[in-house]
Structure formats: C-alpha cells, structure tokens
Amino acid sequence: MTDAAELRTRTRALLAAHPPAETDRTDFLEARFDAGLAWVHYPVGLGGLDAARSLQAVVDTELEAAGAPDNDPRRIGIGLGMAAPTILAYGTEEQKRRFLRPLWVGEEVWCQLFSEPGAGSDLAALGTRAVRDGDHWVVDGQKVWTSSAHLARWAILIARTDPDAPKHRGITYFLCDMTDPGVEVRPLRQITGEAEFNEVFLTGVRIPDAHRLGSVGDGWKVARTTLMNERVSIGGMRLPREGGMIGPVARTWRDRPELRTHDLHQRLLTLWVDAEVARLTGERLRQQLAAGQPGPEGSGMKLAFARLNQEISGLEVELRGEEGLLYDDWTMRRPELVDFTGRDAGYRYLRSKGNSIEGGTSEVLLNIVAERVLGLPAEPRNDKDVAWKDLAR
Numbered sequence: 001m002t003d004a005a006e007l008r009t010r011t012r013a014l015l016a017a018h019p020p021a022e023t024d025r026t027d028f029l030e031a032r033f034d035a036g037l038a039w040v041h042y043p044v045g046l047g048g049l050d051a052a053r054s055l056q057a058v059v060d061t062e063l064e065a066a067g068a069p070d071n072d073p074r075r076i077g078i079g080l081g082m083a084a085p086t087i088l089a090y091g092t093e094e095q096k097r098r099f100l101r102p103l104w105v106g107e108e109v110w111c112q113l114f115s116e117p118g119a120g121s122d123l124a125a126l127g128t129r130a131v132r133d134g135d136h137w138v139v140d141g142q143k144v145w146t147s148s149a150h151l152a153r154w155a156i157l158i159a160r161t162d163p164d165a166p167k168h169r170g171i172t173y174f175l176c177d178m179t180d181p182g183v184e185v186r187p188l189r190q191i192t193g194e195a196e197f198n199e200v201f202l203t204g205v206r207i208p209d210a211h212r213l214g215s216v217g218d219g220w221k222v223a224r225t226t227l228m229n230e231r232v233s234i235g236g237m238r239l240p241r242e243g244g245m246i247g248p249v250a251r252t253w254r255d256r257p258e259l260r261t262h263d264l265h266q267r268l269l270t271l272w273v274d275a276e277v278a279r280l281t282g283e284r285l286r287q288q289l290a291a292g293q294p295g296p297e298g299s300g301m302k303l304a305f306a307r308l309n310q311e312i313s314g315l316e317v318e319l320r321g322e323e324g325l326l327y328d329d330w331t332m333r334r335p336e337l338v339d340f341t342g343r344d345a346g347y348r349y350l351r352s353k354g355n356s357i358e359g360g361t362s363e364v365l366l367n368i369v370a371e372r373v374l375g376l377p378a379e380p381r382n383d384k385d386v387a388w389k390d391l392a393r
Contacts, residue, residue, distance in 0.1 A: 002040070002051035004058045010049075011037060011062040020068040029071055029105045032063075038104045042088065046100050053286075071106045074337040078148060079103040079110035083156050086226045090173070090214040099154070099175070111152035112230075113143040113176060113200055114223065118393065120145075121364050123158075124167040124220060125391065128202065130159035130174065137161075137174065137212070139182075139205040145358065149185045149198035150334050152178045156226060157207075158219045163389040170388050171219035175211040182206075191350045193330040196338060228298055230359050238286070239279050245312040245340060245348060246275040252319060259319050268319075271312050278304045299365040300373065306355035306362055309340075313349040320345055 018031045032038055033047045037059045042048025063070075073080055080103070087099055102108040119126040128141025139159055149155070155176040162170035176183070182205040187195030214222040242250050253260065253268060282301055317324035327346035340348055356362040370376040383391055 002049045002055070004055055007037075007040065007049075007051065007055055007058045008062060010035060011059050015063070015066050015068065020066055025069045026105060026107070028069055030101070032068075033101050033104055037063075039084075042100075046088070046096055047104055071104060076103070076106045076109055077337075078112055078152075079108070079154075082112060082226045082230045083110045083154070085229045086156065086173075086213065086222060087175075089225050090222050094210075095175070095213070103154075108153040109148055109151045111146050111149045111155045111178070112226070113146060113149075113155045113157040113202075114226075115145045116142060117144050121361050123223075124171070125388075125393075126158060126160060126171065127393075128157075128159045129163075130161050130172060130207070132161070132209075133206070135209050136206045137172075137209065139174070139176070139202045139207055141202050143200040143202070144197075145188070146185075146198045146200050147196060147358075148336075149178065149200050150187065150195075151336060154178060155200075156213075158223050160388065161219075162217055164387050165217065166385055167383065167388045167391065168220045169217060171223070172216050173213040173219040173222040174207050175213060176202075176205065176207055177211075180205055180207075187332075187334060189332060191353065192347060194333045194335055196335055227360065238282065241276065241279065242272075243279070244275065245309050245316075245352070246272055248341060248345070248348070249312055249316045249319065252316065256319075259321065264315065264319055267315055271308065271315060274304075275308055275312070278308060299360065299368040302359055303362055303365045303369065306352075309348075309352040309355045313345070313352045316345045317349045324349070 014032060014035050014037060018028050020028060023031075036042075036044060036047065036049040038047035040049050040051040040056050040059060041053035043050055071080075084100060084103055087095055087103075091099070099108075103110060113128075114123060114126075116126050116128060126141075128139065128143065130137040130139045137159075139157070141159065143157075146155075155178055157174045157176040158171050159174060160170055161172040164170070178185070182203040184201040184203070185198050186201070188197040188199055189195045190197060249268065250272065278301070281304075285298065285301060324345050326344065327350075328344045338351065340351065343351075360368075367379065371378050
C-alpha cells in the first residue's frame with residue numbers, strides 16, 4: 001500500500017525532475033498525471049497509484065508549497081467531478097486511457113447534456129432520441145441549462161434508445177464530441193446578465209458506438225453515478241473556515257461596525273454556525289468517500305449548500321443597506337466559471353437563486369434524502385412500468 005511517506009518522496013521527485021518555475025504548465029500537469037499524483041486513489045496508469053483517497057492532501061500540500069500549477073479545477077469541474085468518475089466506473093480501458101488524461105490536465109473541457117425543456121426534475125422522461133445506424137448512433141433532440149457548453153470539447157449525454165421500454169429502462173449513456181456536425185450551442189442569459197448556461201440542439205449527430213458508456217439501455221444506472229458525484233462536487237467542496245459565501249459577510253461585519261444591528265448579529269451567528277457545521281460535515285463525507293462510492297449523503301450536502309448560499313447572500317445585501325443593491329456589471333458575458341467570492345454582494349444574491357435548481361432541485365433532493373437516507377416510504381409512481389411512448393406529455 002502506498003503511504004504518506006512514499007507519496008512525499010514521489011512528489012519531491014516530480015518537482016526535482018520538473019521544476020515548476022522552469023517547466024511549461026501543461027508539461028508539468030502531464031508529468032504529474034503520469035507519475036500517478038493527479039488523483040492518487042485512481043488506478044495506476046490512469047493518474048493514480050491505487051492509494052487511499054485521503055492521501056491526496058499529502059501531494060497537494062507539497063505541490064502548493066513548491067508553487068506548482070494546478071489544473072484550474074473550477075474551470076473543468078464538470079469533467080473532474082462528473083465525467084471522470086463515471087468513465088472510471090463504466091468506461092472501457094480504451095475510453096479511460098483516451099479521456100482521463102486530457103480531462104484532468106484541462107486540455108479538454110466537458111459539459112453535461114442531461115436536462116431537457118420537458119425533462120428537468122423528472123429527468124428520466126427525457127425525449128432526445130438515439131437511433132442505431134451500423135457502428136454509430138444518430139442523435140436528435142434538445143438539452144438545456146448546459147454549463148460550459150460554449151467551452152466544451154466533450155459532453156456526457158443521455159438519450160432515449162428504446163421508446164417501448166419504461167422511461168428509466170430505455171436510456172443509453174454516450175460521450176458526445178461537441179465539435180461534431182449537428183451540435184448547436186445557444187446562450188441562455190441569466191438574471192445576473194451573463195450567459196453561463198446554454199441550450200444545445202442536436203440534429204442528426206452521429207456518435208460512434210465506441211463512445212457509448214455502459215450497456216445499451218443501462219443509461220439511467222450510469223447517469224445515477226454521475227448525479228451522485230455531481231451533488232458531492234457541488235455541495236461537498238473542501239473549504240477553509242469562513243470559506244465560501246460566509247467569508248465576505250464576516251469580513252464586512254468586522255470591518256464595518258456602523259452597519260451592525262442586534263437582529264443582524266443574531267442571524268449572522270446562526271448562519272456562521274450552520275456554515276461551519278456544513279463544512280465539517282463535508283469533511284466527514286469526503287472521508288466516507290475514501291472507502292467507496294458516493295451515496296445519497298451528497299444530496300443532503302447539496303441541499304444545505306443551496307439553502308446557506310441563499311440565506312447568507314440575502315443577509316449580506318441587508319447588512320450593506322443601499323450598497324447591497326449595487327451591481328457591478330450587467331454586460332452580457334459568457335464566463336468560464338462561477339466566481340461567488342470574487343464579485344460583489346449583488347451578484348452573489350442573484351446567482352445564488354440558481355443553487356436550489358442546478359445539480360438537482362431542492363425538492364428532488366428532499367425526496368432522495370427522505371427515501372434513501374431516512375428510509376421513509378417512496379411517493380406513489382404510476383408510470384414506472386409504462387412504456388415511455390405511452391406517457392402523457
């Protein structure tokens with residue numbers, strides 16, 4: 001078993017062979033991947049060393065102290081947090097070797113083609129069709145709320161391959177090249193003024209069967225792995241104390257005593273404690289992940305993330321008074337990432353409204369927590385054994 005001492009030795013050898021100050025950023029990241037120091041819990045040859053997931057911090061600490069570049073994880077979060085673990089779990093050896101290295105290095109950005117105008121919370125009702133044509137699948141349909149589609153080279157895609165099967169059993173999972181003919185990306189402008197999201201139209205897109213992930217008809221099973229990892233990556237990110245949304249509010253409270261009131265003080269104390277509890281719960285969740293696959297606990301973390309962001313940003317606007325109503329820039333932009341803490345209070349307040357929708361609505365996640373964590377009876381579902389083509393739409 002690889003231990004912390006061996007990881008430090010390997011990391012220092014990487015730094016000696018590829019000094020960060022003298023090595024091209026991409027070259028360094030590729031060397032790090034090849035040394036098994038990208039994600040140490042992945043298999044040997046795929047960026048890892050089959051080590052304990054918790055030991056990643058040993059590598060990261062050594063590299064940070066040496067000033068080594070990172071792979072800009074916020075920009076490639078969909079690839080790292082959703083595509084990679086799904087490819088690792090269900091991909092062929094050829095797929096793993098083709099996609100994981102450029103994904104981790106950041107040479108290829110990924111997006112997620114799941115939600116549709118008529119299949120959001122009820123994702124399994126999706127209607128995008130994939131029809132077999134020899135060694136390819138021909139895909140037609142529309143996807144929506146697609147983050148980073150304007151930047152992405154690849155997408156994880158689920159499509160209907162058997163309309164005669166019940167909705168959960170007639171879906172197949174694909175890896176879609178966003179540069180292929182028939183893929184059209186259109187911006188969706190948000191309340192913030194930006195177009196961080198997109199809608200994607202697929203017209204006669206030909207996907208090789210070699211880019212199918214998992215068996216035909218098993219797409220919902222594969223997608224659940226993606227969704228569980230998505231909720232962990234959104235709600236369970238590692239933060240220092242007073243990291244995330246609570247940080248700017250706490251700094252304003254300390255620096256601007258003239259804004260303080262008793263009521264705001266009580267609310268800030270409550271939210272500070274809630275944020276710290278959520279942070280420590282996230283640490284415990286990551287320790288559980290080190291021993292296996294993500295479970296429904298990630299849904300609870302994502303629920304807390306959305307609620308806290310919205311309540312904290314609302315408090316910040318109230319604390320700042322008239323200043324809280326200001327907004328820095330309504331320009332239509334297509335950003336590469338979401339920057340909650342690098343913008344003003346107005347942006348945080350508006351952008352946090354989407355936290356209870358993206359990555360699974362809070363209502364859907366409440367059902368997941370109720371059924372899979374608390375063991376409560378499932379809601380009646382009358383369409384489970386009805387062919388998708390016979391469902392009312």
